[in-house]
Amino acid sequence: MRGLRTETAESIVDLIGGTPLIRLGKLEPRPGVEVYAKAEFCNPGGSVKDRAALQMIQDGVASGALTRDKTIIDSTSGNTGVAYSMVGAALGYKVALVMPANVSAARKQISASYGTEIIFSSELEGSDGAIRMVRQLVAENPGKYFYPDQYSNDSNPRAHYLGTGREIWEQTGGRVTHFVAGIGTTGTIMGTGRRLKEYSPRVQIVAVEPDDALHGLEGLKHLPSSLVPAIWRPEGIVDRRLPMPTEEAWDTAEEVAHHEGLFVGHSAGAAVAGALRVARELPEGERACIVTLLPDRGDRYFTPLKWEKQYEW
Numbered sequence: 001m002r003g004l005r006t007e008t009a010e011s012i013v014d015l016i017g018g019t020p021l022i023r024l025g026k027l028e029p030r031p032g033v034e035v036y037a038k039a040e041f042c043n044p045g046g047s048v049k050d051r052a053a054l055q056m057i058q059d060g061v062a063s064g065a066l067t068r069d070k071t072i073i074d075s076t077s078g079n080t081g082v083a084y085s086m087v088g089a090a091l092g093y094k095v096a097l098v099m100p101a102n103v104s105a106a107r108k109q110i111s112a113s114y115g116t117e118i119i120f121s122s123e124l125e126g127s128d129g130a131i132r133m134v135r136q137l138v139a140e141n142p143g144k145y146f147y148p149d150q151y152s153n154d155s156n157p158r159a160h161y162l163g164t165g166r167e168i169w170e171q172t173g174g175r176v177t178h179f180v181a182g183i184g185t186t187g188t189i190m191g192t193g194r195r196l197k198e199y200s201p202r203v204q205i206v207a208v209e210p211d212d213a214l215h216g217l218e219g220l221k222h223l224p225s226s227l228v229p230a231i232w233r234p235e236g237i238v239d240r241r242l243p244m245p246t247e248e249a250w251d252t253a254e255e256v257a258h259h260e261g262l263f264v265g266h267s268a269g270a271a272v273a274g275a276l277r278v279a280r281e282l283p284e285g286e287r288a289c290i291v292t293l294l295p296d297r298g299d300r301y302f303t304p305l306k307w308e309k310q311y312e313w
């Protein structure tokens, strides 16, 4: 058990980042191949997206694009919405989110609980439909919104360049040989990958993506059938794209919970499954320090218990 945290925080946003790196020793295929996971569910909003949301908002304020009279608006499959909502509330900005009507009830409610306005797009058009709708709203109401646009905003990967990548290098003492992560907006892999490649071009960067357009890995994108994010510039950064079946990711999420005591979301299952494939494919006798990333916890996907402002008995 670790000791008392002695520091106090001025704001919840000061607790974003600096997440632990946890060894997945029970799942390692053989001695000499270490597998670690960056526990991004330890961020105060519960996911990796706290980092990107804070960076985009801070950079928006610094550039003058985000002023006190504006509402932060974006499309989100959920975690980014929670992160905007938390950071917006803590820093005193209004937030509006466009999300497909069929995203999990828990996540709509979490964002709404911070005082965020939720606007629904067609459930038939998925996350791309939410992107189109937010663009339309911003075009129709010039001056009303600050639209960070996480798919095109360089501050999204920058959060990981400044934070996640540096942290992984320091936490492994520069021993990291592979970084394996799922891709949604691609901010995590692009920023972390860029930073690790700068430290050492030998670090292999592996992007895990769903193997099919129809998949059950919330938060991840099947790029061949999606609007490709503008921040996705894999040349010189991403060494390998690893297609992942939903079943393998879900089974691995279960294994991570059963054997490591880490109850994680399905995209984390996909990332760990990718890391274990990389581990198993290594030539006999080769040593490695593989780092993957756990974007959020499994209980984010539960149907919520009753959470209403006023109960009716």
Ligand SMILES: Cc1ncc(COP(=O)(O)O)c(C=O)c1O
Pocket (backbone or CB within 6 Å): 047, 049, 077, 078, 079, 080, 182, 183, 184, 185, 186, 187, 188, 189, 218, 219, 220, 265, 267, 268, 295, 296
């Ligand atoms: C659960 C989950 N996993 C993975 C990702 C992908 O991260 P990124 O958008 O940095 O590629 C996201 C992003 O929204 C997510 O919510």
